[in-house]
Amino acid sequence: SQQGEEDPQALSIQEGENATMNCSYKTSINNLQWYRQNSGRGLVHLILIRSNEREKHSGRLRVTLDTSKKSSSLLITASRAADTASYFCASGGAGGTSYGKLTFGQGTILTVHP
Amino acid sequence: EAGVAQSPRYKIIEKRQSVAFWCNPISGHATLYWYQQILGQGPKLLIQFQNNGVVDDSQLPKDRFSAERLKGVDSTLKIQPAKLEDSAVYLCASSWAGRGRNEQYFGPGTRLTVT
Numbered sequence: 001s002q003q004g005e006e007d008p009q010a011l012s013i014q015e016g017e018n019a020t021m022n023c024s025y026k027t028s029i030n031n032l033q034w035y036r037q038n039s040g041r042g043l044v045h046l047i048l049i050r051s052n053e054r055e056k057h058s059g060r061l062r063v064t065l066d067t068s069k070k071s072s073s074l075l076i077t078a079s080r081a082a083d084t085a086s087y088f089c090a091s092g093g094a095g096g097t098s099y100g101k102l103t104f105g106q107g108t109i110l111t112v113h114p
Numbered sequence: 115e116a117g118v119a120q121s122p123r124y125k126i127i128e129k130r131q132s133v134a135f136w137c138n139p140i141s142g143h144a145t146l147y148w149y150q151q152i153l154g155q156g157p158k159l160l161i162q163f164q165n166n167g168v169v170d171d172s173q174l175p176k177d178r179f180s181a182e183r184l185k186g187v188d189s190t191l192k193i194q195p196a197k198l199e200d201s202a203v204y205l206c207a208s209s210w211a212g213r214g215r216n217e218q219y220f221g222p223g224t225r226l227t228v229t
Binding site for chain 2: 033048101102103104105
């Protein structure tokens with residue numbers, strides 16, 4: 001079963017607007033990663049944030065992590081039509097049988113209209 | 115740098131038949147993963163290899179699925195016999211040093227349809 005819950009399931013915005021996606025997880029993590037998937041390029045890694053980090057930036061991406069709430073968010077600023085894709089969070093387990101295991105959420109479908 | 119290679123890209127079989135998928139990871143990546151992605155869901159880990167050894171196969175349906183990684187490089191995933199619910203995209207990924215600490219690089223996947 002999927003550990004992560006993503007919110008919203010689908011998001012539709014206009015080009016230039018910001019897009020925010022949220023992710024929750026259930027067990028302790030070593031890190032949390034975000035991936036993008038579209039039909040053209042498959043599943044691509046976007047950004048990784050470690051459990052001892054609270055915020056990380058990469059270009060137009062900003063990721064936050066709140067381990068006390070077991071949640072993360074991905075912000076895409078100044079969105080472009082090319083950002084249209086499914087976005088997945090993936091939690092890297094920290095202990096026991098989950099150690100090292102990457103568990104994906106259900107994903108958020110983002111549509112950016114030109 | 116060449117990416118993760120997978121073949122075939124598409125496969126249609128009837129239930130109870132067998133099928134095999136092949137994966138060639140990025141050169142030098144010690145860790146290799148097989149995922150199953152059902153339409154509308156996120157990828158689910160089936161099996162993880164570290165070099166030749168299996169690290170995690172807890173979600174692999176071992177009565178019908180098998181996987182091997184020869185010489186710590188290429189890998190094959192087999193389903194025998196296939197069921198209708200096995201229809202999905204099978205993704206192979208690799209990373210430098212597994213255990214979820216580093217990013218994973220994914221292949222294009224094999225879309226399996228079981229009729």
